[in-house]
Amino acid sequence: xxxxxxxxxxxxxxxxxxxxxxWSRIISAMLAMSGRITMLGxxxxxxxxxxxxxxxxxxxxxxxxxxxxxxxxxxxxxCRKETYILAGDEVVVSKAGxxxxxxxxxxxxxxxxxxxxxxxxxxSLVSVEQRKAFPIRIEQVIKTKVxxxxxxxxxxxxxxxxxxxxxxxxxxxxxxxxxxxxxxxxVFTSELLRIHSLIQDLLKKLSKFLPLTYLVLDGHFGNNSxxxxxxxxGLQLICKMRCDSALYIPYENPDPSRKSRxxxxxxxxxxxxxxxxxxxxxxxxxxRTDIYQAQLLHKEFSQALNVxxxxxxxxxxxxxxxxxxxxxxxxxxxxxxIDYYSLRFQIEFxxxxxxxxxxxxxxMNVSKNAITNAAxxxxxxxxxxxxxxxxxRKFNPDFSIIDLxxxxxxxxxxxxxxxxxxxxxxxxxxxxxxxRVTNLGRIHPAEPCSSSS
Numbered sequence: 001x002x003x004x005x006x007x008x009x010x011x012x013x014x015x016x017x018x019x020x021x022x023w024s025r026i027i028s029a030m031l032a033m034s035g036r037i038t039m040l041g042x043x044x045x046x047x048x049x050x051x052x053x054x055x056x057x058x059x060x061x062x063x064x065x066x067x068x069x070x071x072x073x074x075x076x077x078x079c080r081k082e083t084y085i086l087a088g089d090e091v092v093v094s095k096a097g098x099x100x101x102x103x104x105x106x107x108x109x110x111x112x113x114x115x116x117x118x119x120x121x122x123x124s125l126v127s128v129e130q131r132k133a134f135p136i137r138i139e140q141v142i143k144t145k146v147x148x149x150x151x152x153x154x155x156x157x158x159x160x161x162x163x164x165x166x167x168x169x170x171x172x173x174x175x176x177x178x179x180x181x182x183x184x185x186x187v188f189t190s191e192l193l194r195i196h197s198l199i200q201d202l203l204k205k206l207s208k209f210l211p212l213t214y215l216v217l218d219g220h221f222g223n224n225s226x227x228x229x230x231x232x233x234g235l236q237l238i239c240k241m242r243c244d245s246a247l248y249i250p251y252e253n254p255d256p257s258r259k260s261r262x263x264x265x266x267x268x269x270x271x272x273x274x275x276x277x278x279x280x281x282x283x284x285x286x287x288r289t290d291i292y293q294a295q296l297l298h299k300e301f302s303q304a305l306n307v308x309x310x311x312x313x314x315x316x317x318x319x320x321x322x323x324x325x326x327x328x329x330x331x332x333x334x335x336x337x338i339d340y341y342s343l344r345f346q347i348e349f350x351x352x353x354x355x356x357x358x359x360x361x362x363x364m365n366v367s368k369n370a371i372t373n374a375a376x377x378x379x380x381x382x383x384x385x386x387x388x389x390x391x392x393r394k395f396n397p398d399f400s401i402i403d404l405x406x407x408x409x410x411x412x413x414x415x416x417x418x419x420x421x422x423x424x425x426x427x428x429x430x431x432x433x434x435x436r437v438t439n440l441g442r443i444h445p446a447e448p449c450s451s452s453s
Contacts, residue, residue, distance in 0.1 A: 011071055026046065030359070031405055102118055139198055273290075295307070407442065
C-alpha cells in the first residue's frame with residue numbers, strides 16, 4: 001500500500017511535522033471510511049493517534065493551502081511535456097442553519113434555483129494531453145452588498161413620502177456634452193476583483209515554472225469586463241457568448257480612395273451565416289454540424305474577437321440550434337477553441353468527486369478557518385486520489401475511486417484483524433488474505449494471486 005506520509009513529504013517546508021502526521025492519518029481514514037466524511041466520522045477511522053480532539057486541532061489550524069496545492073502538483077502531477085490551461089468555475093454546496101461562515105443564497109445549477117448554502121470558486125490546471133483537471137486554488141465566495149440584492153434593497157429603501165413625490169422625467173437621447181468611454185477602462189465588480197486577485201496570486205507562483213496562456217471560463221463571464229480582466233493578467237480568454245449576441249462583420253471600405261470612419265459592417269444572421277466563414281461540416285446520426293470561424297466585432301467589447309459558431313441541424317426535422325464560442329487570441333484555430341472550451345468541463349468532475357467521495361457536501365464546520373480547511377481538504381483529496389489512481393492504473397486501467405476506497409477499507413480491516421492474532425500468518429497466506437479482502441466491494445477486482453492457484 002502507498003505510504004501517505006511519504007506522499008506528503010514534499011510539503012514539510014510549509015507546515016509542521018505534527019500537522020503532516022495528523023494529515024496523513026486523516027487522508028488514510030478518508031480513503032478507507034464509508035458514510036459521511038465529517039470530523040467525527042474521520043476520528044472513528046483514524047485509529048491510534050487520531051482522536052476527535054486531534055482532528056479538531058487540524059481543522060482549527062491555519063494552513064497555506066495555495067502553496068500546498070502548488071507544491072504537491074509540482075512534485076507529483078506536473079509533466080513538462082504536457083500543455084496546461086487554466087480553468088475556473090464556481091461550486092455551490094447546500095447547508096442548513098444560520099451559523100456557517102458565509103452562508104447565503106447562491107444559484108445552484110443542479111437545483112436550477114438559488115439555494116441556502118456555501119459557494120467556492122475553484123481554479124484548476126487542465127492537462128490537454130491527459131484530459132484531466134487538477135484543483136490548484138480554492139476560495140470561498142462571500143457575498144457583498146452589491147452581490148446581495150435583498151440586503152441592498154433594504155438599505156436603499158426610501159420612505160413612502162419621498163417615493164410619492166413626482167420626479168421630473170429625463171429627456172431621451174444622449175446627454176449633451178457626453179463623450180465616448182474607453183471600453184478598456186472597466187470598473188470591475190466584486191466578483192471579478194476576487195477572481196483577478198486569485199489568478200494574479202497564482203500566476204506569481206507559476207510564472208517562472210509554468211507559464212500559462214489561456215484562461216477558460218463559462219458563459220457567465222462572456223462579457224467585456226471578463227475580457228479586460230484576462231488581458232490585464234496577460235492571459236487569453238476562451239469563453240462562451242449568449243446565443244442572441246449582436247456580432248458584426250468588420251466594415252471594409254469598398255472605395256480605397258476614400259477614408260471611412262465606419263467600424264461595423266453587416267450584423268451576423270445566425271440563420272444564414274456567410275459561407276466564406278465555414279470551416280468544417282460533419283454529419284453524425286442525422287445531425288449536421290457546421291463550424292464557422294471569423295474575426296467579428298461586438299459593440300460592448302473593447303477588441304475584435306475570434307468567434308467560433310457551431311450550428312447543429314437535425315436533417316430529419318430541419319430544427320436548428322447554435323452555440324457561440326470566442327477567444328481573445330485572434331490567431332487560435334477553431335479546433336483549439338472548441339477543444340479548450342470543452343476541457344473546461346473537466347473541472348465539473350473535480351466538483352463531483354469532492355462532493356461524492358471527499359466530504360465537500362458533508363462537512364459540518366461553521367467557523368471561517370474550519371470551513372476553509374474542510375473545502376480545501378476535499379479538493380486536495382481529488383489530487384491525492386489522482387496520484388494514487390495513476391499508480392494502480394498501470395496494472396488495472398479501469399481502476400476507479402470506488403476501487404481505491406474499497407482497497408484501503410479492506411486493508412484497514414485486515415490490519416486490525418491481524419493485531420488480534422497471537423502470531424502473524426504465513427506470508428503467502430497473508431498475501432492471499434489481503435488480496436481477497438481488499439477485493440470486496442470493488443467494481444474492477446484484481447486478478448487472483450498466482451501463488452493461490
